[in-house]
Amino acid sequence: MLNLMEGVDEYNNQGALVGIDGVNNEELMGALRRMNPIQRQRTINKMAYAGIPSRGSRAEMEKFFAELPSYIKEGLAGGTLRLADTVIYSIKVVNSKTIKMYEPQDDRQIGLRNISNAKLPKNQAFLVSGIFLLAGTAADATVDSSMATNFTGLETFPAIANGEFSLTCNKKQLIPETSNIVFKTASFHNLPLGYYKLANPRLIQDDVLIELTVELGTITGIPANSYLFAGMHGTITTP
Known part of the structure; x- marks a missing residue:
């Protein structure tokens, strides 16, 4: 593993x-x-x-x-x-065909996301080595339930697995539209669940807008109160 x-x-x-x-x-x-x-x-x-x-x-x-x-x-x-190892994460509800995992109006909140305004703080440059994408269904639509969601692989969410994701920073495309199938790793014993290891790691500079977007062709079969967990894993500069 x-x-x-x-x-x-x-x-x-x-x-x-x-x-x-x-x-x-x-x-x-x-x-x-x-x-x-x-x-x-x-x-x-x-x-x-x-x-x-x-x-x-x-x-x-x-x-x-x-x-x-x-x-x-x-x-x-x-x-x-x-330098320190980290996972920059965000949780968003699946309520449309387009889910923006990091948005300018987002505030840092433990259990939901660990950056604010979809940007890294000053003096923090981050090398994205891999990306997690997991999904889960909460008990209800409350914030506490979203933070208590049990996230699993996309194997049980075919509409999400058949979608796409992309990563853009400061309007520069780092990862083009890529099938979410790459996150179906449940049968891979050498990879964590829902983890896509980048063959070409990407560097994100401080104070630039991060846009990790998931696009779905359909939301058919996705239960109400379903959420996505997106996590960028890699190395960051920190005080």
Whole structure:
């Protein structure tokens, strides 16, 4: 089974993290110059230690370091930011053929979603390594019941499984319209339930609009008070 907890230790490839692939790296040298002597020496010592190679989504994050904004690179190099594994999730009711899992009017609320306004906070860049999509039927239409929904795979929701999803950030398409069939993993013993591992992980910058949309051809056979759980799994920068 895919180990989603791989790399729970601190980021362990500092050389790749701060881009120490040549002495002409101006951003790296600038970050080092701004540090006090003790902090600078500690950072250099960490970078010089190869350590154990990164694994899982953290290893994937290394490949995208060059795309991070300079202020995030400097934060990682200086130790004010670090990398952490996370799942950014949202729960929405299935009451139409189009379900927008993240919307600008959304507020963070435990049990429903863990970001506000469909955006990452400042200084948080997120590499999406995989996506969960699960469905369930609540006891009634109350908010508490939606948060207490027992989410399962799409195998018992054929109208949802036969739909599509897409992921767009800042009007830029990261994942084009893709069949929800990819989330039917109940018969796959090496994948978690409802998990789609991206062969091409996608980087989401801070403070840009996230649009993960599920489109259905029909809502026939979907029980009333049914909900979708969408979770983007990967590595994020955090204080």
